[in-house]
Amino acid sequence: MEAKNRSRLSYKVGYAVRNPRRVVPYARRLARDAWLRTRARDHVSYYRAxxxxxxxxxxxxxxxTPSPEHWERLGRLQFDYLTGHGLSPGDRMLEIGCGNLRAGRLFVRFLEPGHYYGVDISPDILLAAQDTIVRDGLQDRLPHLTLVRDLRLDFLPAAYFTVVHAHSVFSHSPVQVIEECLANVGRVLAPGGFxxxxxxxTDGEEHHVLREDFYYRTGTLVALAARHGLSARPMDDWDLTGHRQSKLRLTHV
Incomplete structure (x- = not known):
């Protein structure tokens, strides 16, 4: 992984020179970011907007995943990886940041009825998740979809979920939000679960771009997990899938 800092002006200028067609979309995103940040009381409300x-x-x-093909492919990638690394139909699964069920629709069909629980901070994307349930005819699988205001997970039962999954959630989260999740996920994670x-x-300086994309050293997240009684190990074979993000697996110490 390169140590480049995407928040630095030198990187932005070089990127603009290499990708001139992306300058205008980036400028629009920058303007939106400035507007939303003035109206948001915290990061969760900002990212919900x-x-x-x-x-x-x-x-x-x-x-x-703007194209249907990419959406399908990335959902399948997550599903195939997790079913190849311990997920079984009898597991009780919590997906944090379930989105519009890009991977969730596959988990819902695979797991026993009522065993999938998806949460998200966005009411708009959860409405889209309901559309996915209807489109794929998954109503009889009894998936749970719940709006949350934070990642404390305090409304969920203790030691219940054998598998917890979060794809591309911490990549959009400041360290305070990540720590909030790690401080509480151990309570809902069943013994022997992951x-x-x-x-x-990043292997260099930790940074963020527009408060939407955050880059962390592996050691930072491993240490945060340990602070809250969780042992972390890198899933190195995930890197072989070609996905740009890295993956950690946490279990009770």
Whole structure:
């Protein structure tokens, strides 16, 4: 992983020179970011507004996969990886940041009825998730879809979920939000269960771009997990899938 800092002016100028067609879209995103930040009381409310703006144009685009083919492919990638690394139909699964069920629709069909629980901070994307349930005919699988205001997970039962999954959630989260999740996910994680999440990795300076994309060193997240009684190990074979983010698996110490 390169140590480049995408927040530095030198990187932005070089990127603009190499990708001139992306200058105008970036300028629009910068203006939107400035406007939303003046109206948001915290990062979650800010990113909820980002999702509302993105979902109004395209629910698939709001979760980072603008084309139907890319949406299908990335959902399948997550599903195939997790079923190949421990997920079984009898597991009780919590997906943090379930979005419009890019991967969730596959988990819902695979797991026993009632065993999938998806949460998200965006009401707009959860409405799109309901559309996915209807489109794929998954009503009889009894998936749970719930809006949350934070990642404390305090309304969920203790030691209940055998698998917790968060794809491309921490890549959009400041460290305070990540720590809030790690401080509480151990309570809902069943003995012997695991929590898989992806993140934007850097081996250099940690940074963010427009408060939407955050880059962390692996050691930072491992240390945060340990602070809250969780042991973390890199899932190195995930890197072989070609996905740009890295993956950690957390278990109880």
């Amino acid at each position: 980002v999702m509302r703006s993105d979902a109004a144009r395209s629910p698939n685009g709001a979760v980072g 929590f898989d999440f992806t993140f934007n990795r």
